[in-house]
Amino acid sequence: MSEVISDWQRADDDHLNTYKGVMRLTTLSTIGLIVLLILMAAFLL
Incomplete structure (x- = not known):
């Protein structure tokens, strides 16, 4: 039984x-998207 429990852990x-x-990747890509949007807005304005 203990082997099964350690496998579960x-x-x-x-x-x-x-x-x-996954959370780290999502956060990084979100920040990257925001930065890209800001840069694009800065170039367009």
Whole structure:
């Protein structure tokens, strides 16, 4: 039983790490998009 539980914990950790990575990517791309929009607006105005 303890082996199964440790497997579950490992899977949970992997999921958490993946989730954090996705969140980081999303945040970075959002910031990048905002910066791009600001630059485009600055050039157009």
